[in-house]
Amino acid sequence: MMGKRKECQAALFYEFSLEDHVPSGHLLRSIDRFVDLTDIRTHLRAFYSDIGRPSVDPELMIRMLLVGYIMGIRSERRLCEEVHLNLAYRWFCRLDLGDPVPDQSTFSKNRHGRFRESDLLRQLFESVVARCIEEGLVGGDVFAADASIIRADANKQNSTAKEEWDPSSLDPEAVPRAVKEYLDTLDDAAFGAASDVEPKFTSHSDPASQWTGALKGPAFFAYANNYLIDTDNAIIVDVEASRAIRQAEVGATRTMIRRTRDRFGLNPEVLAADQAYGSAGNLNWLLHEEGIQPHIPVFDKSKRMDGSFPNTAFVFNHEANEYVCPGGKRLKKYWRKMTKPRSGISKDGFIRYYARKGDCSSCALKARCTPNQPARKIARHIYEEARDLAREIATTDAYVDAQRRRKKVEMLFAHLKRILKLDRLRLRGPNGAKDEFHLAATAQNLRKLAKLIPQPA
Template identity: 65%
Template sequence: MMGPKQEAQAALFYEFSLEDHVPQGHLLRSIDRFVDLSSIRAHLADFYSHTGRPSIDPELLIRMLLVGYCFGIRSERRLCEEVHLNLAYRWFCRLDLTDRIPDHSSFSKNRHGRFRESDLLRHVFETTVARCMEEGLVGGEGFAVDASLISADVQKQNSSNPEEWAARDTDPTTAPRAVREYLDTLNDEVFGAATTVKPKFTAHADPASQWTAARKGPAFFAYSTNYLIDTDHSIIVDVDASRSNKTAEVGAMRKMLDRTEERFGVKPDWIAADTAYGASDNLVWLALKRQILPFIPVFDKGERTDGTFSRSDFTWDDENDRYICPGGKEMRHTWRTYSDPKRNAPVWKSRNYRALKSDCTGCELKAKCCPNAETRSVHRDKYEIVRDFARQCTTSEFNPKAQARRKKVEMLFAHLKRILGLGRLRLRGPCGVQDEFTLAATAQNLRKLAKLKPMERPAG
């Protein structure tokens, strides 16, 4: 028979426990074991007044932000609604059924104030990385680095060319927050001073964003999120925001490597990256200054595509400071004989090595070597010896393994955009962008901890 109609009946007393209503296999239960926010009150002690009304617990705000980034809730207004309704979110945030949810404006007030002044989000991220190290998920032997474009929260219609934007009378005291942050980072290596090339357009609302067409499609305003990961278990050991150009991304890589060694005492034996990091000065910085093996393809413009011999077809003779052409003839940077051999000793500078005209004129390979010139010349970079060392690394037996591990960074970027929903930024300015990237990286590390260190299920 049909049962009675279900109607909600109010009871005088309820016996209810959040702990009993959150499933044992819920993601937040696994994440909660690795969230240690016990130090943030001491970290923020100097940024609160000793008088006045009691403030919202900063741990509650951080826990709510972690929920939002772990589950792809991009809006803080919607995050407050979800925490109000979801029992698991309330349990993770240490809220009872009758506790009030903070207003969404509290996040902006604290983010632009004490959170940013104290660099709290960086502190939370580094605490998570330290926990990953305690769990044995960071080997510290091999790192990988890469950058990914994230669309900025601006439109092309609200932009102008750099000359028109520079001509505007911008008063730092009345300018929007994103413009003030841009003016403060004009000398920063990963923002204003990253490159002298002027973009076609500058966004009025967020001038630090980069106008780019790097995706081989319609150009747009974007920032780059830079990840430095340990390749053992894809743990993000550092994250940094930069403009979307090669110079800024290389500068972010150096900054992250130095900061990781300073904060955690970890320096990798080798690092893997793509060709964007294969410029001569960066390879010198890695191999000579930092003593790190670079498994990075060399950024080389010496390869020809017209069918003639490229520079790689010429054999370098380091002992005699010369090149040997495919025809067996030698090429020197000078054919002059000095009475003092020291005057012709190899030095660290760029040189052009040329063959004799008599050798090239009657050569059978001239049509494939220098069909439009009398003699063939080969340019040797100032730090070509370091570039040759990098080429040896990329042709070694370990390189395929290093490049396979490098792809773990790209998987993290795919997870960032598809699962966490960070395909477009919500905050503006260098500081706001850094906050978003730091929180997203923290959420990814926590989810990785929950996956690799699962909870022990009770028997039965």
């Protein structure tokens, strides 16, 4: 028998509880245990006036932002719609059925004001890292560092070639917010001061973004998202935004290592990274200034493609400050006595050692040593000892294990782009990039906590 059509009739009273309608296995229910925002009002009290109309609850805004980054909702307009409709989102944000959802413009107003002035998102990220340490998920022995390129909200059509770009002609009072941030970071080690090389193009809407072709495809404007992780459980212990160039990424890693030590007292024994971090200066800094073993491939351009003897076939004599070639001949920095002592160090940090032309021309090994030049020369970096130690470390089993662990940071970037959908920034300027990277790293750590620590029965 066909059932009767059910008429929808509003009841006079309803007995409804959001708590009963959020499944016990829902991701947000698992994450809610680790979100502690009790100190947020104390932290922001100095940035609110004592008079006037009450503002939107800052804890509500932070919880809504966390929902957006945890669930991969990139638009704040759509986030407000989803929180309005989704019962689990309302429960996580502590909103009852009749409570209104803030307008999306509220987030922009607070982000550019109180949140950045108080560095609130940084504090939120560090509070989650502290919870990970408290739960025993951070070992603190083996760290890994890497960077991923994230597209900026800029395009080439609205850009200027480097020959025509003059930052001194910009009026700081008349330019947009992203351009003001660019002018403020010209001396920042992660942005303007990272390299003297100027990018080929500069965006008008986001000048701090880097024009890059590092992905071996069409070039675009981008920022670099730098992660420092503990490899035990792939917990992100620090995050930093920088220009999408190698020098800035190396500098960001140094900043993160120092900051992690100062904030949490974490002193790793090993740092694993790829070859981009294997420059002589960085290896020396890790070994002799920080006491960290670099499980990093050495960045070395001395490899010879003509099949002749590599630089490693030459033995260095520290006492005489000279090399000895496979044929037993010497290579010296200077073959004549200098009136004024010279260091011999070039601008790139290398010292060149030269063989005598007569020794090479009469040597039976010349065809295998220097077939295309009359005499062989060797370039030795001032931090060559650190490079040699890194090469020795690369022959150990611990190095193989560290490089295997390093893959976890690449998996985090894949999760960031494919699951959380942060493959292109919505916000502009260095501060916009920092805000997005802090929230994304916080969301990834919270998801990791929910995954590794089961809910109590």
